[in-house]
Amino acid sequence: MIDVALLSVIRRWHFREGLPIREITRRTGLSRNTVRKYLASGVVEPRYPQRKTPSKLDDFELTLTSWLFRETRRHRKQRKTVRQLHSDLVQIGFTGSYDRVAAFARLWRQEQQEAKRTAARNTFVPLSFAPGEAFQFDWSEDYAVINGVNTKLQVAHFRLSHSRAFFLRAYLLQTHEMLFDAHHHAFMAFGGIPERGIYDN
Known part of the structure; x- marks a missing residue:
């Protein structure tokens, strides 16, 4: 029987990090034939379906997203904290926890930063000037x-x-x-x- 966790580590070392089989055998203590068998096997890590349970934040996501976007456009000292945004949500009927709002805000910021990095990588304006211009x-x-x-x-x-x-x-x-x-x-x-x-x- 193949240990799925060990299989994952061996495949990562070999295919992603490019470690030779000899180094993998040294690290794991397995024989070369066993490592080769693990690499050749068709077994993949089990994937479990993600459970989608309704969140108390679902009805307020659009509002929170618009507030987060509005806050990014304000001067740094005038921005509301996530705790203040949570209080504002509670005032309009949100009954969920602060941690859920903070996790949503953190994920939203990461997505915004990734979008900026991607846009910045692919966007440039070539400048051209005449002599003396x-x-x-x-x-x-x-x-x-x-x-x-x-x-x-x-x-x-x-x-x-x-x-x-x-x-x-x-x-x-x-x-x-x-x-x-x-x-x-x-x-x-x-x-x-x-x-x-x-x-x-």
């Missing part, structure tokens, strides 16, 4: 040792969108004067002023 600008912070003191710097970044040529200039502060000075020096270095700027806020 645009530049991109942004600030960053960096540190440098000046006169023996570790000093925080504000670094202005310019990049020409067509050629990808770049220009950097560091300042102690991020003020309007520094912004204008950085633009002046960048345009002098580039030998002209592009038609438009793309600023990262």
Whole structure:
């Protein structure tokens, strides 16, 4: 008789993880012939039908889903917690537990994140620029040792969108004067002023 749990482990090691039969025999203590027999057998793990019992949340799923979606669009500090959403559901007649609502919210968030990851993987917008059409600008912070003191710097970044040529200039502060000075020096270095700027806020 084949031990179904052991069969599952052996198949996972061999087919998914790519372990050779010799390594599986070393780990399990079974003979190579037994491991080969397990791998060749037509026995599969038993599958039990999922029991679908009505949940107290079934009548409120649509409402809770719309509330969760609404909360994701709010500022982080203004969002309601799942406990607050549970209280709101109780006020409209829900008699189920908080744990059921929390499990539903957790699953909903996981599905939303997976959908975003999938969409982000498959979506891109190719950008194309003519020479002199645009530049991109942004600030960053960096540190440098000046006169023996570790000093925080504000670094202005310019990049020409067509050629990808770049220009950097560091300042102690991020003020309007520094912004204008950085633009002046960048345009002098580039030998002209592009038609438009793309600023990262």
